[in-house]
Amino acid sequence: MPDGSAPVLDVRDLKTxxxxxxxxxxxxxxxxxxxxxxxxxxVVGESGSGKSVTMMSLIGLLPTPPADVCDGTAMLAGxxxxxxxxxxxxxxxxxxxxxxxQDPMTSLNPVFTVGFQIMEPLRRHMGMDKAQARRRAAELxxxxxxxxxxxxxxxxxxxxxxxxxxxVMIAIALACDPKVLIADEPTTALDVTIQAQILELVKExxxxxxxxxxxxxxxxxxxxxxxxxxxxxxxxxxxxHGRVRDVFADPAHPYxxxxxxxxxxxxxxxxxxxxxIEGQPPLLGAHPAAxxxxxxxxxxxxxxxRENPARRPVGAQGHDVACxxxxxxxxxx
Amino acid sequence: MSAPARxxxxxxxxxxxxxxxxxxxxxxRRKVGAIKAVDDVSFDIYEGETLGIVGESGCGKSTCGxxxxxxxxxxxxxxxxxxxxxxxxxxxxxxxxxxxxxMVFQDPQACLNPRMTVAGIxxxxxxxxxxxxxxxxxxxxxxxxxxxxxxxxxxNRYPHAFSGGQRxxxxxxxxxxxxxxxxxxxxxxAALDVSIQAQVVxxxxxxxxxxxxxxxxxxxxxxxxxHIADRxxxxxxxKIVELADRDALYERPLHPYTEALMxxxxxxxxxxxxxxxRIILKGDVPSPANPPKGCNFCTRCPKVMxxxxxxxxxxxxxxxGHFVACHLxxxxxxxxxxxxxxxxxxxxxxxxxxxxxx
Ligand SMILES: Nc1ncnc2c1ncn2[C@@H]1O[C@H](COP(=O)(O)OP(=O)(O)OP(=O)(O)O)[C@@H](O)[C@H]1O
Ligand SMILES: Nc1ncnc2c1ncn2[C@@H]1O[C@H](COP(=O)(O)OP(=O)(O)OP(=O)(O)O)[C@@H](O)[C@H]1O
Ligand SMILES: [Mg+2]
Ligand SMILES: [Mg+2]
Numbered sequence: 001m002p003d004g005s006a007p008v009l010d011v012r013d014l015k016t017x018x019x020x021x022x023x024x025x026x027x028x029x030x031x032x033x034x035x036x037x038x039x040x041x042x043v044v045g046e047s048g049s050g051k052s053v054t055m056m057s058l059i060g061l062l063p064t065p066p067a068d069v070c071d072g073t074a075m076l077a078g079x080x081x082x083x084x085x086x087x088x089x090x091x092x093x094x095x096x097x098x099x100x101x102q103d104p105m106t107s108l109n110p111v112f113t114v115g116f117q118i119m120e121p122l123r124r125h126m127g128m129d130k131a132q133a134r135r136r137a138a139e140l141x142x143x144x145x146x147x148x149x150x151x152x153x154x155x156x157x158x159x160x161x162x163x164x165x166x167x168v169m170i171a172i173a174l175a176c177d178p179k180v181l182i183a184d185e186p187t188t189a190l191d192v193t194i195q196a197q198i199l200e201l202v203k204e205x206x207x208x209x210x211x212x213x214x215x216x217x218x219x220x221x222x223x224x225x226x227x228x229x230x231x232x233x234x235x236x237x238x239x240x241h242g243r244v245r246d247v248f249a250d251p252a253h254p255y256x257x258x259x260x261x262x263x264x265x266x267x268x269x270x271x272x273x274x275x276x277i278e279g280q281p282p283l284l285g286a287h288p289a290a291x292x293x294x295x296x297x298x299x300x301x302x303x304x305x306r307e308n309p310a311r312r313p314v315g316a317q318g319h320d321v322a323c324x325x326x327x328x329x330x331x332x333x
Numbered sequence: 334m335s336a337p338a339r340x341x342x343x344x345x346x347x348x349x350x351x352x353x354x355x356x357x358x359x360x361x362r363r364k365v366g367a368i369k370a371v372d373d374v375s376f377d378i379y380e381g382e383t384l385g386i387v388g389e390s391g392c393g394k395s396t397c398g399x400x401x402x403x404x405x406x407x408x409x410x411x412x413x414x415x416x417x418x419x420x421x422x423x424x425x426x427x428x429x430x431x432x433x434x435x436m437v438f439q440d441p442q443a444c445l446n447p448r449m450t451v452a453g454i455x456x457x458x459x460x461x462x463x464x465x466x467x468x469x470x471x472x473x474x475x476x477x478x479x480x481x482x483x484x485x486x487x488x489n490r491y492p493h494a495f496s497g498g499q500r501x502x503x504x505x506x507x508x509x510x511x512x513x514x515x516x517x518x519x520x521x522x523a524a525l526d527v528s529i530q531a532q533v534v535x536x537x538x539x540x541x542x543x544x545x546x547x548x549x550x551x552x553x554x555x556x557x558x559x560h561i562a563d564r565x566x567x568x569x570x571x572k573i574v575e576l577a578d579r580d581a582l583y584e585r586p587l588h589p590y591t592e593a594l595m596x597x598x599x600x601x602x603x604x605x606x607x608x609x610x611r612i613i614l615k616g617d618v619p620s621p622a623n624p625p626k627g628c629n630f631c632t633r634c635p636k637v638m639x640x641x642x643x644x645x646x647x648x649x650x651x652x653x654g655h656f657v658a659c660h661l662x663x664x665x666x667x668x669x670x671x672x673x674x675x676x677x678x679x680x681x682x683x684x685x686x687x688x689x690x691x
Contacts, residue, residue, distance in 0.1 A: 047497075047526040161618065162390065191389040191553060193614045196597040200613055218527055221599025225606040245603045262531045264556040266583070266598045267605060273538075274531035274560060280496060 007034035007075075008179050008212050009058075014072035014082075016050075016057045019065055026284045027053045029236045031072075032311075035180065040206060040213040042227030042244065044220060044259070048281055050236040051216045055182050058082075059097055060089040076180070094125040098173030098211075100166075100183040107169060108157040114141075114168050115153030121175045140171040145201055163194035167201070177209065184216045199226055220263055224248060229318070232256050235282040235292030238311065242319030252314045252321035254297045291324065299325040301332065344515060344547045345378035345401065350410035350420075352393075352400045356622060368622045370396040372571035373410075375648070376656075378515070383541070383548040385562030385579070387555055387594070389618060392568045394551045395439075398517040401549065402434050403427055414515065432462050432511035437504050439520035444504060445492040451478075451503055452488040458510045477506040480543070481536060498529035502536065509540065517549045522557065534561055555598050559583050564654075567591045570629040571621050573648065577655040587657045589636045628660065636661060 016028040028050045035041050043051050056062045057069045058081055074081040076096060081089065093099065101107040109117060118140055119133040128136065134153065141149035144167040157165055166186060173181055183202075187195040203226060206213060217223060223230050223244065230247050232240040232255065240253040251257045261275045279296035282288075291297070294304040303324050311320045312333065326333035352371040355364040370393045378384045386394050400407050403419050412420040419430055438444045445454055455474045459465055465473060475485050481502040492500055501521060508516055518537065522530040534557060540546060552558050558565055559579060566576040567588065575588040586592045593612040600606050616633045619625050625632050631641040640660050648658040 046528055192555070192597040192599075193389065193593055195599075196611055196613055197615075199599075200611075219599060220527075220601035221606070224601050224603040225599045248601070248603050259528065260601060262528055263601050264560045265600060265602065266556045266559060266595070267600055267609070270559060274535055276531040276535060277528040278532075 005036050007036050008077070009035040010073075010075040011058065012073045012075075014054060014057060014069070014074065016053055016062070016067060016069045019068055023285055026287055027236050028057060029288055031233075031236075031238055033231055033238065033241065035212045035214060037179070037212055038206065038210045039229065040202075040215060040227050042223035042230040043214060043216045043233065044218065044223055044230060045233030046259075046281060047218075048284075049233040051233055052184055053236075054233070055099075055184060055214065055216065059093050059099065059182070060084075060086065061093075061099075091125065094121045095176045096179050098176070098178035098181045100169050100173045100181070100186045108165060110157055113154055113156055114160070115155075118153070118168070118172050118175055121172065125176050136175070137171075140175060141168070143174070143205070144168070144171045145197065146171075163191075163197065166194075166198060170198070170201070174205070174209075174211075178211060180212050180214070182214045182216075185218070186215070187217070187219075187222065195222070202226065220248075220260065232259070235288065236284055237288070237292060237308075237322060239293065239323070240321045241311070242314075243316065246316040246319045250315065250319075250327075252319070252327045253293075253323050254299050254325070254327075255293050257327075258296075291322075299323075301325070303332065341379040341382075343377045344380040344415055345549070346411075346413040347377070347401060348375045348411040350374050350397070350400060350412065351408040352396050352405055353408045366622055368620075369571045369624060370621055371400055372621075372624075374568075374571075374573045376566055376573060376576055378547055378549060379563075380514075380547055381541070381545050382563040383550050383561055385558035385565040386549060386551045386568060387553060387558050387565060388568035389594075390553065391618065391621070393571045393621070394553075394568055395519050397568070398436070398519050398549055398551050402436055402517055404436075432458075433513055434515045435508040435511070435513040435517070437501075437508050437516060437518045437521045439523050445500060447492055450489050450491060451483070451495075454492070454503060455506045455510060458507060462511055473510070474506075477509055480509065480540065481506045496529070497525050498532055501525060501529075501533050505533075505536065505540070509544070512544070513546070515547045515549075517551070519551045520553070521550075522554070523552065530557065537561065555595065567594065570619060570624055572629055572658065573656070574630065574659070575655075575657045577652075581652075581655055587651065587655065587662060588630075588659050589634050589661070590630050593635070628658075638664075 012032050014028055014031040018025040018027055031054050033041065045051055058074050069082060072082060081092065115134065115137055118137040122128045122133040122136055137153055138149040141152060146152055146164060146167060160168060187198055199222065215227060227244050229242065230244050231238055232253065234255050240247060240256045247256065251260055258277045262277060264274060277296055282292045288308050290306065291304040291309055294300040309322045309324045311322045313320050324332055350371055351373055353367040353369050356366040356368060357364055374397060386397065388394055399405055401412055407420055410420055411418060414430065414434060419427060452474050455477055456470055459470050459473060474488065478485055478488065483499065483502050483506065492503065522533050525533060538561065541548065550558065550561055562579050564576065564578050565582045566573045567590065569590050575582065575586065575591045582591065583595065586595055593614050596610065596612045600609060612635060614633045619632055627643045628641040628646050631637050634641065638660055646658045646660045646663060648656060651657050651662050
């Protein structure tokens with residue numbers, strides 16, 4: 001991962017609110033991150049923490065209303081995605097940013113052949129004729145490890161197994177050699193043995209094609225295995241971010257620490273009791289004026305209820321945390 | 334949850350259980366084949382223990398759990414609960430057995446009636462099977478809510494007002510209502526967030542200690558199963574390929590599929606991740622409607638041998654309490670038998686012979 005190179009994607013202070021009849025839901029608050037060429041950024045956080053909404057906001061895939069992407073910038077190759085018209089965004093989605101959704105069955109169209117669905121973006125965005133597109137589509141299927149690709153192009157999604165459908169989705173996302181691939185829980189529906197196949201494939205593709213990848217998951221093990229950097233989200237905010245080895249070796253946010261402790265580890269001695277994070281996730285009903293984790297945090301003190309902590313650097317390069325408490329000294333920062 | 338030292342009692346005994354679903358086809362919707370969802374499995378569950386069932390999606394875990402509770406009319410085999418054969422029992426006799434055996438489902442949302450209050454949901458089995466009066470029944474509901482850590486003040490709320498973890502607690506309270514001895518937990522934590530999963534698992538363990546419950550715990554989360562189970566069965570395509578004590582299975586898996594499964598689990602520790610050697614399986618899982626000839630795992634097995642394509646390996650106890658179905662071990666034990674100077678053909682040798690004749 002070339003550390004010095006300019007980011008392919010640079011997101012600053014992204015804010016997304018859902019304006020619903022029952023009131024506003026502040027789903028994403030001042031989220032900032034960047035992504036460099038060839039890098040894999042992992043995104044973790046509990047259900048409802050804003051991982052999907054953050055990414056969907058960038059590429060204009062949220063229904064508006066109720067969604068209101070009301071603040072921030074997202075620069076891709078000198079252009080701000082948040083200020084692009086729908087036409088321009090659609091072009092970006094097919095060509096510059098590939099997207100893999102969580103559920104491959106709902107995102108593949110059951111009435112079209114898999115071949116048609118891979119060829120369509122190739123013809124639209126890359127100006128290929130039918131024969132060229134078919135050849136490229138077969139190459140892509142072979143690339144994601146589907147045997148007998150020429151023949152399989154004629155098959156419909158239901159004729160593929162879950163793992164193969166997921167690979168087809170990845171093939172479609174890769175069709176136009178995107179600069180950025182966003183994968184939203186691409187392996188949660190899969191078994192560990194199939195997941196391992198896909199992770200191998202992604203590592204190989206990244207090395208071969210040099211694309212930058214954002215990988216959203218609940219599974220800290222997956223992050224540990226494939227990501228360069230990790231971003232931890234809680235209550236619509238980034239609470240910790242840094243190189244994977246730094247964050248796992250020295251987690252600075254109480255939520256990250258708790259999260260790492262709740263998962264049982266297969267290759268370590270078995271513990272008599274699992275640790276838990278007591279309490280409920282925040283409601284996101286108002287713009288956060290306090291730390292979203294304070295109600296569940298063992299370290300919370302009066303300042304946490306008064307002031308939402310900003311991200312501040314800790315230790316190693318690029319490692320930052322949004323917490324008033326200094327995990328090293330065990331005192332307020 | 335540690336295994337008691339005295340001789341243990343078998344609460345559940347399953348022998349040669351088969352659950353085949355017919356495939357109907359053609360104009361007359363005649364039976365044209367069968368999905369062998371569970372195909373000849375045998376295992377016991379000791380009183381007070383947790384038997385974990387793991388394996389890939391579609392390998393037959395849920396079907397096995399449901400069949401053991403006789404939620405299906407089974408195709409073949411014997412199921413004894415506390416000595417009573419229920420495999421062939423009719424529905425009315427079964428109804429008398431029901432209170433003793435319960436199920437907790439994967440998706441708490443789907444199995445809680447949205448129009449009923451929490452108290453109503455938990456009380457339903459009591460109304461159906463119990464003899465409690467209205468007042469005693471409500472007291473029992475409160476007791477159950479306490480046991481699973483639900484606030485009594487929530488008794489009149491509806492399920493949608495609860496989080497996933499809380500809904501799972503409602504499902505567990507309901508399953509406990511009739512003082513069951515045996516509970517099949519079918520992926521009770523799969524739909525929950527990581528931070529909530531630990532809460533529910535801890536609760537299940539506490540209830541087991543408090544009430545001496547026996548669990549069949551179905552899950553594809555191998556780390557969680559290692560945490561909760563005393564013994565673990567690994568299923569592949571409708572069959573148990575390996576069954577052993579937790580530590581034996583996790584520390585020294587004998588079946589190549591178990592090995593691959595264990596090696597594929599990602600570890601939340603980058604330093605460890607970098608060292609882990611993965612066995613990456615090639616190929617996809619065959620369909621249970623059309624399993625391969627020979628061993629079911631032969632299409633993906635990294636250690637496949639010629640015989641595996643012809644002969645289905647027998648499921649045998651290779652070490653005390655450690656059951657495996659694999660030709661590799663058959664070869665091992667055959668070699669061992671030979672070197673020990675044992676005479677006569679083992680059952681394996683016979684089946685190899687038959688395979689070659691065919
Ligand atoms: N269409 C919508 N209308 C209202 N609120 C929404 C909508 N979509 C998402 N939200 C809310 O936004 C918040 C963030 O949701 P998001 O889907 O980004 O979570 P996530 O981190 O991806 O969770 P998961 O891990 O469960 O996928 C949640 O509180 C969710 O309820
Ligand atoms: N009622 C049914 N009729 C026909 N086929 C069925 C039925 N129930 C299950 N099956 C089939 O039996 C096989 C085993 O299914 P089962 O639900 O037991 O798998 P599982 O191991 O629980 O998978 P998962 O981990 O995805 O829950 C699958 O191929 C499934 O499609
Ligand atoms: Mg999401
Ligand atoms: Mg199941």
